[in-house]
Amino acid sequence: PSALRSVFLDTVPVRYSDIGGQAETIQKLREMIEWPLLHPEAFERLGVRSPKGVLLYGPPGCSKTLLVRACATESGVNFVAVKGPELLNKYVGESERAVREIFRKARAASPSIIFFDEIDALASSRSGSETGGSHEGVLTSLLNEMDGVQELLGVTVVAATNRPDVIDSALMRPGRLDRILYVGPPDQAGREEILRIRLRKMSVEPNIDIPMISSLAEGCSGAEMTALCQEAALLTMKEDINAPYVPQEAFIAAARSMKKQITPDVIA
């Protein structure tokens, strides 16, 4: 039973409208995830194989998790999520059992998405990486289950990583994670959109200059844009705990003080 604690069905729904600056990615995700789950007959009719699994890669905090959760909500399918590292550090054989259990649960809840976040923890290349070697059993169970999914319509596997370079190539064969999608950091327009989404829920000074703040926040991930808003509110409270709204100057100060986690080497 302890192996199941990391598995849950989604309860807090995320919508596409909660995600800023990822319109193209959302369109591609719908094709890769929603079409096979909701319209398998279209693939059959046209005589092509439907994608079975998708690997999302890109720098941290750039909405990979958010996108998959929104995809599940918007297409009305079930969502089973697990973080790669949570499956490790179990007694011998227990991780493998947990993997089988996740797939069993997803099949029972089909149509469904299984989301493996931080998949690199489980699926590092068996040679090469520093973690390689010790997780072979888990990787093998994962591959076995995915090959089983192939015959079973209604389950799509989505995995996410910041380190696509260490993923074992066996996972990327046709019928497994056969589609790869890069989820990048937001550009200026994307940061503006994320800010607008955040500000909808906040009490802020009227006519705030969103493009200006977004350009001060150049290099920020989506998660950092969220942190920026949080910081602006805290700065405001520090000034005056009774402040009725967050003034523009607090956003400016917060943007200037943001430490950016995405460096060029994570993007490449």
Ligand code: ATP
């Ligand atoms: P990691 O690689 O660290 O797991 P991730 O790419 O999965 O990160 P998320 O967990 O989806 O990133 O994003 C973290 C948080 O940042 C979200 O819960 C959300 O609050 C905010 N966020 C990230 N990207 C966006 C975005 N494009 N629009 C709105 N909010 C965003």
